[in-house]
Amino acid sequence: MLKPITILVSVDSNSALLGARHYKNYLSQLVKKYNLDSITDVLETGSFGNYGEGVLISILPENIHYSVKSEKDIELIVQEYLLKGRRVPSLVVEKIEKEETEEKKKNVEERVVLRNAGEIDPKNINEYIAKDGYQALAKVLNEERIEVINKVKESGLRGRGGAGFPTGMKWEFTYKVDNPEKYVICNADEGEPGTFKDRLIMEGDPHSVIEGMAIAAYAVGANKGYIYIRGEYFESISNLRKAIEQAYEYGLLGDNILDSGFNFDLSVRLGAGAYVCGEETALIESIEGKSGRPRLKPPYPPVSGLYGKPTVVNNVETYASVPPIIINGPDWFKVLGTSNSAGTKVFSLCGNLINKGIVEVKMGTTVSDLVYNFGGGIRDGKAIKMIQTGGAAGTFIKPEEMNTPLDFDSMKNYGISLGSGVILAINEDHCAVDVALNLMEFFEHESCGKCTPCREGTKVIVDILHKFSKGQGSEELFNSLYDIAETMEASAFCGLGQAVPIPLRSILDRFKDEFMAHVGVDEAPCGVCKFPKKKKKVH
Amino acid sequence: MLSLTECPGCKEKYKELEEFISGVKNEPGILINVLHKAQELFGYLSEETQQFVADKLEVPLSRVYGVVTFYNFFSTKPKGKNQIKVCLGTACYVKGADKVMQRLLDDLKVGMEEPTEDGLFSVHAVRCLGACSMAPVVLVGERDFYGRVTPDEASKIIEKYRRNENGKN
Ligand SMILES: Cc1cc2nc3c(=O)[nH]c(=O)nc-3n(C[C@H](O)[C@H](O)[C@H](O)COP(=O)(O)O)c2cc1C
Ligand code: FES
Numbered sequence: 001m002l003k004p005i006t007i008l009v010s011v012d013s014n015s016a017l018l019g020a021r022h023y024k025n026y027l028s029q030l031v032k033k034y035n036l037d038s039i040t041d042v043l044e045t046g047s048f049g050n051y052g053e054g055v056l057i058s059i060l061p062e063n064i065h066y067s068v069k070s071e072k073d074i075e076l077i078v079q080e081y082l083l084k085g086r087r088v089p090s091l092v093v094e095k096i097e098k099e100e101t102e103e104k105k106k107n108v109e110e111r112v113v114l115r116n117a118g119e120i121d122p123k124n125i126n127e128y129i130a131k132d133g134y135q136a137l138a139k140v141l142n143e144e145r146i147e148v149i150n151k152v153k154e155s156g157l158r159g160r161g162g163a164g165f166p167t168g169m170k171w172e173f174t175y176k177v178d179n180p181e182k183y184v185i186c187n188a189d190e191g192e193p194g195t196f197k198d199r200l201i202m203e204g205d206p207h208s209v210i211e212g213m214a215i216a217a218y219a220v221g222a223n224k225g226y227i228y229i230r231g232e233y234f235e236s237i238s239n240l241r242k243a244i245e246q247a248y249e250y251g252l253l254g255d256n257i258l259d260s261g262f263n264f265d266l267s268v269r270l271g272a273g274a275y276v277c278g279e280e281t282a283l284i285e286s287i288e289g290k291s292g293r294p295r296l297k298p299p300y301p302p303v304s305g306l307y308g309k310p311t312v313v314n315n316v317e318t319y320a321s322v323p324p325i326i327i328n329g330p331d332w333f334k335v336l337g338t339s340n341s342a343g344t345k346v347f348s349l350c351g352n353l354i355n356k357g358i359v360e361v362k363m364g365t366t367v368s369d370l371v372y373n374f375g376g377g378i379r380d381g382k383a384i385k386m387i388q389t390g391g392a393a394g395t396f397i398k399p400e401e402m403n404t405p406l407d408f409d410s411m412k413n414y415g416i417s418l419g420s421g422v423i424l425a426i427n428e429d430h431c432a433v434d435v436a437l438n439l440m441e442f443f444e445h446e447s448c449g450k451c452t453p454c455r456e457g458t459k460v461i462v463d464i465l466h467k468f469s470k471g472q473g474s475e476e477l478f479n480s481l482y483d484i485a486e487t488m489e490a491s492a493f494c495g496l497g498q499a500v501p502i503p504l505r506s507i508l509d510r511f512k513d514e515f516m517a518h519v520g521v522d523e524a525p526c527g528v529c530k531f532p533k534k535k536k537k538v539h
Numbered sequence: 540m541l542s543l544t545e546c547p548g549c550k551e552k553y554k555e556l557e558e559f560i561s562g563v564k565n566e567p568g569i570l571i572n573v574l575h576k577a578q579e580l581f582g583y584l585s586e587e588t589q590q591f592v593a594d595k596l597e598v599p600l601s602r603v604y605g606v607v608t609f610y611n612f613f614s615t616k617p618k619g620k621n622q623i624k625v626c627l628g629t630a631c632y633v634k635g636a637d638k639v640m641q642r643l644l645d646d647l648k649v650g651m652e653e654p655t656e657d658g659l660f661s662v663h664a665v666r667c668l669g670a671c672s673m674a675p676v677v678l679v680g681e682r683d684f685y686g687r688v689t690p691d692e693a694s695k696i697i698e699k700y701r702r703n704e705n706g707k708n
Contacts, residue, residue, distance in 0.1 A: 017673045017686030051672040193628035193667035231575060231612055232668055234682060269568075270575055272610035275666065289568035290602075291609035307567070348671060350630040356672035388629060424671075426633050438632045442666060448609075 003041045005082070006060040007031075010118055011044040012203045013235045014196065014357075020055040023068050027057075030078045040082065046204020048118040049109070050357040056093065058118070065093040109374075110336060112344045113320045114360045117204030122239050125246035128207040134252050136326035137214050141260040148219040149175055152322065155330035156342030161187055161278075161315030162391070162420045163495075164341075164408040167322075170312060173302035174220040177310040182222035184213050184312045185287070185305075186319055188229040188236070189271050189278040192391030193442060194422040197346040197358050198316035202229075202236040205320065206243035210266065212319030214253065215326065216312055217264045224265050226306075228283050231270040240268055275392075275446035276496050280313040281305075282448070293450045294494035317346055337363030341407035341418075349375045351424040352382065367416070368402035370423045382427040386435075386510070390419020392442060393499035395506040396435075417502065431526035432511035433518055436504070437465040443500050454497030457488040461504065471531035473519045481508060552580040553591060560595045570596060570606060574613055579681070583614045611666070619654040619661030621700050624678040628667030635689075636675035640664065642690035646697055659704055660697065 009024040028042045048056045054067035059081065066088065068074055073091055080088045111117075120127035128134070140148045153168025174182060186209060190198040202209060213225050229237055244266055247253040255263045269287050276282045277292035284306050286292035305311025321343060325333045334342045341363040347370055350356050354376030361370070367387060371377065378384050384399045389406065394417035397404075401416065410416045426435060444458040461484055464477050485501035492498045508515070517525045524531050559576050563569045573596065577588050584607050593600040607613045625631075625640045643662045647655050654661045670676045673686025677693065685696060 013684070014670050014672050014686070017670065017676075017684050190669055191667065194630045194671050195667070196669040196671050199669045230669065232678075232681075270572055271612075272571055272575065273612035273666070274610050286571065287568050289570035289606070291605050293609075350671035350674060351633050356674075358672075392629065424630055424633070430633055435629070435633070438627065439629060442628070446666070 003039050004061075005036075005040045007040060007042045008045045008058045008060065008118070009042065010046065010048045010056045010058075012047045012200055013233070014047065014051055014200070015055050016235070018051075018055045018069075023055050023057075023071075023074055026071055027074050027078070030074065031082070034078065034083060036078075036082055043121050044123070045120060046117040046122050047114075047200040047358060049114065049359055050355055052093070052355060066091040067093045109360050110344050110362050111360050112324050112333075112336070113201060113208070113317050113346055114204065114358070115324065116208065117200065120205070122204055122206055123242055125207060125243065125250060128205070129250075132327060133207055133323075134211055134250075136323035137211050137218075137252065138258055139326055140215050140218055141258055141262060145175060145219050145221065148215065148326070151326065151330050152219070155325045155333040156337070156340075157318065157321055157325060157333065158341065158408055159315055160317035160321070160345065160421070162192070162393070164418070167314060167318055170302055170314070171216060171220050173300075174222075174310045174312050177303055179310050181224075181307075182220055182310045182312075183306045184217045184220065184222045184225040185280075185283065185314075186213055186225070186227040186316060187278065187280065187283060187313055188227055188233075188316050189283060190230060190233075190316075190420075191275040191278045191446075192393065192420045192422065193439075194350050194388065194424045195348050195391050195420045196350075197348045197421060199233055199236050200358050201316050201320055201346065202233070203239055206236075206239045207247070208320040208323055209240075209316055210243055210247055210253070212314075212322035213266065214257070214264050215322050216314065216319065218262050220310070220312055222310075222312070223263050225267075226287055227266070227268045228271055228277075228287055229268060231272055237268060237270070244268070274448070275442075276448045276494070279495050282494070283313065284311065291448075293448050294496075296493075338405070338407045338409075340409050345406070345418070345421050347374075347421040347423055349423050349425075351388075352379050352384075352427040353377070353423075353425045354379050363407045364405040366403050366405050367397070367423065370406075371402060371425055375423065375425065378425060378427050380427075382429065384425055385428045385430060386426050386432070386507075388424040388426065388503070389422060390417030391422045392439060393417075393496075393502055394419040394422060395502060396432075396510060397506070398510050415506070429528075431524075431528035432507055432514040433465065433468045434526070434528045436507045437462065437469055439503060440465055440500075443496070447496065448494075451491075451493035451497060453488050454492045454494075454500070457484050457492070457497065458500060460484055461500070468515055468518050469524075469529040471518060471521065471524065471529075473515065475516065475519070478508070478512070478515055549581075556580055556591070557595060560592070564596065570598065570603065571610075574603075574607060578613060582620075583617050585615070589615075617654070618652075618663070620659050620704075621679055622661050622663060623696070624663045624665040624668075626666070626668045626670075626674070626676045626678070627664045628671065628674075630667070630671035631675040634674040634687075638690050639675055639677065639688050639693045642693045643697065646694050659701070 011020040031037050031040050054069040058065050080086045149171045157167045158164040277286045279294050281295035282292040301311040337343045344360050346360045359374045386396050404414045404416050406418045440461050444462045447454045447458050449455050467473050489501045589603045593603045677685045677688045
């Protein structure tokens with residue numbers, strides 16, 4: 001029986017750091033203490049998206065969001081709302097209402113992938129099913145496999161892991177290869193610094209990923225799937241494992257799913273912390289239990305993937321987009337986005353923004369909307385200096401470029417990367433040389449060492465940037481960074497080394513002045529870099 | 540020869556590991572999951588532990604060693620009892636993770652990756668932990684996350700673990 005009042009506490013890996021789990025337990029305690037437990041349910045749910053200063057809770061049926069920062073706030077909610085039936089205005093979070101004024105419309109999310117996150121208990125399959133969960137799977141099991149693939153093709157869905165390859169085409173390639181043994185893999189390695197959307201999708205709605213994978217498996221003719229997930233993502237791992245277990249119990253995984261004769265087994269594999277393992281062939285090596293070094297392509301995974309068999313590798317968000325496409329039809333999805341980029345995109349907002357968190361918006365939303373309307377602008381009244389879009393392998397842009405709409409073509413048209421959907425704002429306190437150095441050290445460390453251009457190239461780049469940060473740079477060194485970028489782009493073995501030039505060039509192009517301001521002076525102009533003390537001249 | 544009884548409690552741990560392995564042994568490509576389990580039990584992967592895994596899975600030691608040294612997550616050396624990991628991913632970096640790191644090293648009087656004299660702590664730089672909205676992020680051990688950490692809070696975190704350790708004695 002549903003109780004008259006439901007309190008949802010947003011408990012996920014990010015909000016847990018603000019004490020979400022503790023507040024939930026405390027709330028349950030108080031509800032019991034005041035004998036309210038016969039009319040009140042206290043439930044955990046996934047991310048509401050936004051992280052302000054406190055933990056967000058939502059009270060149904062009124063659907064007001066409160067932000068809780070202490071046990072006192074919890075007590076206040078119980079005293080005022082539950083016992084006396086009064087709202088607690090001091091804790092209410094201004095909810096973005098779907099009013100039709102232009103100003104407000106801009107702020108409204110379009111939730112496809114995150115449709116259930118923050119609404120259902122991710123640990124309970126019944127709640128997913130109540131929201132039409134597994135309907136899409138049931139529907140496709142009555143269709144021809146090629147019909148399913150055609151729907152995904154028509155929808156215009158493209159991979160959300162960064163490269164944007166058309167998903168339906170990838171499935172079709174795999175479908176066409178004649179082999180009794182095929183695999184589907186979910187890439188949940190999420191290693192791009194600044195990206196945390198996949199984590200919150202899996203924590204908030206694990207079944208949507210599982211359902212998407214089962215549909216893919218049916219369509220291409222695979223009977224075995226793996227979710228390859230970062231070992232550090234404990235909550236996601238446990239929610240996924242629980243979800244898989246429940247799906248087996250309900251006959252939605254395993255043999256003869258829904259009496260269709262289709263068999264599909266799914267298990268979780270843990271990554272062990274190597275950025276390159278997000279690259280699909282390295283990931284496949286890793287699932288095979290080896291060091292995750294990329295393979296030479298072609299052949300691509302749809303032809304020869306896991307154990308040499310045809311394999312589909314897709315991102316978490318890509319899979320989670322599939323069930324709504326099947327239910328609502330390809331056209332519905334297509335009109336959400338721009339001409340070449342259908343649907344929505346989940347963005348991770350972080351850095352010096354006021355509101356950090358994840359938002360899902362239509363493809364083609366501008367950087368400026370994401371920074372100001374959703375991100376709330378820059379903290380502490382500081383000026384914005386640059387924004388990194390797309391992740392570590394993405395681009396640095398200047399504030400005056402913020403009106404660019406982000407979709408799969410924005411890289412080609414404006415040199416601004418959509419990538420994995422990161423908006424990382426950096427304020428005026430930071431130095432371009434120092435930011436570049438931090439990022440390039442990341443690539444140096446994560447280079448797998450297989451090919452020389454990447455292994456040595458990243459090392460030389462870091463050495464040169466170190467020189468700039470110590471006041472030992474020069475115009476010649478600055479220009480040589482471009483040469484190294486060119487060499488790496490042309491000759492690195494895999495996507496990691498080939499991608500390094502993208503962020504590097506973008507920051508060099510836009511902040512040359514700042515690099516050169518570090519040359520020929522005794523003291524760093526930025527207040528961040530520390531030049532070694534010059535020996536005092538003897539007069 | 541393996542010296543399985545040398546450390547206190549190791550015998551039980553090897554037994555647990557062996558049971559885990561026999562449950563999953565026939566799954567292809569299971570080595571990494573087994574190493575996860577082994578590191579969870581022992582805190583790091585000594586040559587002895589690697590040999591044990593190699594024997595039980597019937598794969599060459601060189602293969603195990605190759606995998607262990609490839610992935611950041613695995614460690615072949617003992618670390619401090621409480622490993623303090625500071626994320627230096629871009630989102631954390633621009634929120635001052637370097638200052639948090641410096642404070643930890645200063646307070647503990649150690650270099651990076653180097654256990655303190657009493658063996659209680661070591662400090663490590665790690666890549667993005669996927670909690671960027673809570674930047675800067677510090678992780679102690681495998682599961683204790685701290686978000687929006689300032690240098691002063693970093694000092695308090697150390698104190699907290701120290702108190703816990705002293706409480707135990
Ligand atoms: C160095 C490197 C790291 C990558 N990391 C990820 C990742 O963490 N997650 C992901 O989904 N794709 C990642 N990719 C992209 C994958 O190779 C692959 O294109 C993707 O998983 C395909 O799924 P999609 O078509 O659904 O995007 C990475 C690629 C490279 C070159
Ligand atoms: S950059 Fe530190 S958690 Fe993402």
